[in-house]
Amino acid sequence: MKYTQLFTKTSKNNISDADSLNAKLLTQAGFISQEVSGVYNYLPLGLKVLRKIENIIRQEIDNIGGQEILMPSLSSLDSWVKSKRNTMDVLFHLDNLVLNPTHEELVTPLLKKFIFSYKDLPTAVYQIQTKFRNEPRAKSGLLRGREFIMKDLYSFHTNQEDLDNFYQKVQSAYTKIFKRLEIDDLTYLTYATGGTFSKYSHEYQTLCPTGEDEIHICQKCKVAVNKEIIAEQSVCPQCGGKLEKKQAIEVANIFKLGTKFTEAFNFKYLDSDNKLQPILMSCFGMGPSRIMGSLVEVFGDDKGLLWPQEVSPFTLHLIGLDGQSDDVYEALIQQGIDVFYDDRSVSAGIKFADADLIGIPTRIVVSKKSLEAGGLEIKNRKQEETKIISLDDVILKYGQKRT
Amino acid sequence: MKYTQLFTKTSKNNISDADSLNAKLLTQAGFISQEVSGVYNYLPLGLKVLRKIENIIRQEIDNIGGQEILMPSLSSLDSWVKSKRNTMDVLFHLDNLVLNPTHEELVTPLLKKFIFSYKDLPTAVYQIQTKFRNEPRAKSGLLRGREFIMKDLYSFHTNQEDLDNFYQKVQSAYTKIFKRLEIDDLTYLTYATGGTFSKYSHEYQTLCPTGEDEIHICQKCKVAVNKEIIAEQSVCPQCGGKLEKKQAIEVANIFKLGTKFTEAFNFKYLDSDNKLQPILMSCFGMGPSRIMGSLVEVFGDDKGLLWPQEVSPFTLHLIGLDGQSDDVYEALIQQGIDVFYDDRSVSAGIKFADADLIGIPTRIVVSKKSLEAGGLEIKNRKQEETKIISLDDVILKYGQKRT
Numbered sequence: 001m002k003y004t005q006l007f008t009k010t011s012k013n014n015i016s017d018a019d020s021l022n023a024k025l026l027t028q029a030g031f032i033s034q035e036v037s038g039v040y041n042y043l044p045l046g047l048k049v050l051r052k053i054e055n056i057i058r059q060e061i062d063n064i065g066g067q068e069i070l071m072p073s074l075s076s077l078d079s080w081v082k083s084k085r086n087t088m089d090v091l092f093h094l095d096n097l098v099l100n101p102t103h104e105e106l107v108t109p110l111l112k113k114f115i116f117s118y119k120d121l122p123t124a125v126y127q128i129q130t131k132f133r134n135e136p137r138a139k140s141g142l143l144r145g146r147e148f149i150m151k152d153l154y155s156f157h158t159n160q161e162d163l164d165n166f167y168q169k170v171q172s173a174y175t176k177i178f179k180r181l182e183i184d185d186l187t188y189l190t191y192a193t194g195g196t197f198s199k200y201s202h203e204y205q206t207l208c209p210t211g212e213d214e215i216h217i218c219q220k221c222k223v224a225v226n227k228e229i230i231a232e233q234s235v236c237p238q239c240g241g242k243l244e245k246k247q248a249i250e251v252a253n254i255f256k257l258g259t260k261f262t263e264a265f266n267f268k269y270l271d272s273d274n275k276l277q278p279i280l281m282s283c284f285g286m287g288p289s290r291i292m293g294s295l296v297e298v299f300g301d302d303k304g305l306l307w308p309q310e311v312s313p314f315t316l317h318l319i320g321l322d323g324q325s326d327d328v329y330e331a332l333i334q335q336g337i338d339v340f341y342d343d344r345s346v347s348a349g350i351k352f353a354d355a356d357l358i359g360i361p362t363r364i365v366v367s368k369k370s371l372e373a374g375g376l377e378i379k380n381r382k383q384e385e386t387k388i389i390s391l392d393d394v395i396l397k398y399g400q401k402r403t
Numbered sequence: 404m405k406y407t408q409l410f411t412k413t414s415k416n417n418i419s420d421a422d423s424l425n426a427k428l429l430t431q432a433g434f435i436s437q438e439v440s441g442v443y444n445y446l447p448l449g450l451k452v453l454r455k456i457e458n459i460i461r462q463e464i465d466n467i468g469g470q471e472i473l474m475p476s477l478s479s480l481d482s483w484v485k486s487k488r489n490t491m492d493v494l495f496h497l498d499n500l501v502l503n504p505t506h507e508e509l510v511t512p513l514l515k516k517f518i519f520s521y522k523d524l525p526t527a528v529y530q531i532q533t534k535f536r537n538e539p540r541a542k543s544g545l546l547r548g549r550e551f552i553m554k555d556l557y558s559f560h561t562n563q564e565d566l567d568n569f570y571q572k573v574q575s576a577y578t579k580i581f582k583r584l585e586i587d588d589l590t591y592l593t594y595a596t597g598g599t600f601s602k603y604s605h606e607y608q609t610l611c612p613t614g615e616d617e618i619h620i621c622q623k624c625k626v627a628v629n630k631e632i633i634a635e636q637s638v639c640p641q642c643g644g645k646l647e648k649k650q651a652i653e654v655a656n657i658f659k660l661g662t663k664f665t666e667a668f669n670f671k672y673l674d675s676d677n678k679l680q681p682i683l684m685s686c687f688g689m690g691p692s693r694i695m696g697s698l699v700e701v702f703g704d705d706k707g708l709l710w711p712q713e714v715s716p717f718t719l720h721l722i723g724l725d726g727q728s729d730d731v732y733e734a735l736i737q738q739g740i741d742v743f744y745d746d747r748s749v750s751a752g753i754k755f756a757d758a759d760l761i762g763i764p765t766r767i768v769v770s771k772k773s774l775e776a777g778g779l780e781i782k783n784r785k786q787e788e789t790k791i792i793s794l795d796d797v798i799l800k801y802g803q804k805r806t
Binding site: 005006007008009030033035036039040041042043044047050065067068069070071072073074075076092093094097099106110111113114115120123125130132134146147 | 408409410439443444474475477479495496497516528533535537
């Protein structure tokens with residue numbers, strides 16, 4: 001894509017409504033635009049990142065057998081009365097309807113229409129959908145919104161062992177997702193308050209100095225304990241070793257719900273003796289929009305954004321400082337390389353600063369100087385040094401990476 | 404995908420809440436499930452169809468230079484006061500917020516943040532997003548919902564000629580979309596009431612005996628006139644010939660808005676003489692969920708659904724009546740063919756009836772009989788006759804059609 005085709009523009013102005021690093025940098029780079037407090041527009045570059053994050057999550061959840069569905073935002077209040085959660089403070093009310101902040105109240109009666117026997121279990125469904133929460137204190141840009149995107153996966157089981165097995169499978173899938181997002185080294189499986197049906201639930205917390213959560217980590221076991229349970233669990237739950245206090249951002253959470261919702265909706269199955277038995281349930285959340293904000297908090301610096309390769313809006317950021325750059329752009333897109341081409345008639349300085357602000361990991365410059373040196377100048381957003389590389393080598397290196 | 408992996412089940416039961424053919428067949432086939440009146444869950448097969456329709460629309464709108472964004476559902480009521488549409492009866496209110504039933508009130512101030520000069524115009528942005536309308540009479544399944552999916556494209560121009568050119572471009576894109584949906588022969592560009600800024604707006608109406616709209620068509624020019632303007636426009640607006648009355652479903656609409664919204668939000672541009680000038684605007688709607696319902700109304704029959712090839716949930720419906728069918732399934736998916744494999748232990752009759760209900764255009768049967776005859780039995784959902792085809796020929800014919 002050519003920069004001049006994009007309707008958004010970068011801006012180095014101070015963003016008056018930015019309450020966090022992610023809101024500030026994403027707004028300055030033209031990725032998002034605030035509508036009202038806790039509610040954002042995703043602009044072309046921002047939507048590309050959001051969709052790539054969604055697709056990574058989708059692929060890894062599909063891989064463990066999750067079936068994708070799409071539940072609505074609107075539902076009757078009745079379902080929330082049944083689960084006794086109708087007094088939840090973040091619920092948006094519309095006459096006798098509500099805007100769903102989470103979907104246990106919909107997915108449980110929905111699955112009840114199709115699941116009858118032990119032969120139908122286990123099963124797991126998920127959606128990537130908009131959630132609405134009437135947060136009194138919407139803040140931190142994409143981290144705590146009133147309208148945001150969520151992947152919510154729900155699984156249903158005949159017994160605890162089966163549920164525990166699937167819970168492990170989701171943990172493996174989440175680890176793969178964090179690896180693809182390049183935050184696996186920073187992300188800790190964190191023990192949190194359980195519920196009626198399990199001693200602990202688990203959060204995934206990513207270390208970040210600007211994170212609003214305080215966790216206590218065991219470097220050795222790569223697990224942590226959150227603030228709420230540190231009083232009762234003051235050593236590593238796995239090795240019993242000492243814990244270290246850190247700031248972090250919650251990027252996902254997983255719960256063993258047991259029969260909490262299946263009982264409320266009288267959702268049971270017939271076992272092999274034709275007897276009605278309770279169904280056990282788990283839920284697994286992960287917010288693509290929250291992850292997008294977290295990646296900015298973790299990787300953003302004083303120059304701007306810096307995207308992990310797989311979610312970068314483009315593979316290469318091409319800067320043209322010479323008439324031949326149009327030909328280079330054409331050659332690259334002919335090879336299926338996803339290039340963002342700064343074709344504007346502005347100074348080199350502005351182009352370099354915008355490249356740093358937008359945060360595509362690899363920058364290529366076509367200039368008289370680079371051509372004389374035998375090709376294109378290539379630079380990684382994280383490093384200072386530049387190298388000369390031939391067009392053929394760029395194609396060889398990035399030609400297969402179209403996303 | 405194997406049928407036994409799918410959590411949904413078909414049902415020949417009468418659907419008590421089905422108010423239309425599309426609600427009935429889509430529910431029986433397990434594609435959708437009603438949540439409350441005018442609000443549906445999309446189940447795995449239904450979501451696949453919906454996404455394919457969305458992608459056809461996305462590709463054709465991208466091809467004419469539309470830039471995809473994602474605007475939120477929540478916005479302040481203030482924007483609707485500015486455009487004087489705050490009294491619109493379908494608006495869902497939440498304290499001082501509204502749930503947007505359409506997005507002119509958001510897109511106009513949003514673009515104002517980025518567009519300043521004649522050099523920034525024309526530009527066109529679109530989204531594929533959930534809309535909320537507090538319809539007093541939600542009805543007709545996916546055709547008139549309270550929560551539904553919409554592609555809304557908005558364009559901005561410096562002058563009428565430029566707007567008219569883009570309006571034509573969108574018409575060409577829409578024609579391509581209807582061709583890919585296999586409803587181009589049935590779909591008429593229909594003259595409808597204009598507004599302050601143009602004599603007519605246009606609807607796209609697809610002929611269908613169950614359609615709720617009455618239109619008057621000119622077979623020769625492939626245009627029509629809607630009920631509201633037939634009194635003033637009683638002959639073909641193009642050739643002056645006689646018009647014929649037909650029932651139809653509105654599948655899209657396009658409007659020249661002129662300065663209606665840009666004026667309300669004081670959105671102007673600087674011309675080459677540095678003078679402020681009004682911006683002209685158009686909007687172009689098309690609802691993927693409404694189209695999904697319309698395809699059922701148009702192609703559904705007493706046996707069930709029948710999908711156009713490009714939006715069918717799968718390319719092939721494979722029925723196994725012999726132990727070798729597992730191998731055939733494996734061979735087909737190895738070749739990248741998108742196959743739905745009925746691997747259940749139920750009678751051939753039930754499998755055939757479900758294949759007709761689900762409506763994948765091509766059915767393949769592996770049976771002792773077909774293997775003895777030299778291969779697989781292939782049948783088109785529309786036709787009665789079957790043919791024998793070798794596995795190699797199936798791969799040759801459908802191997803490139805992975806979607």
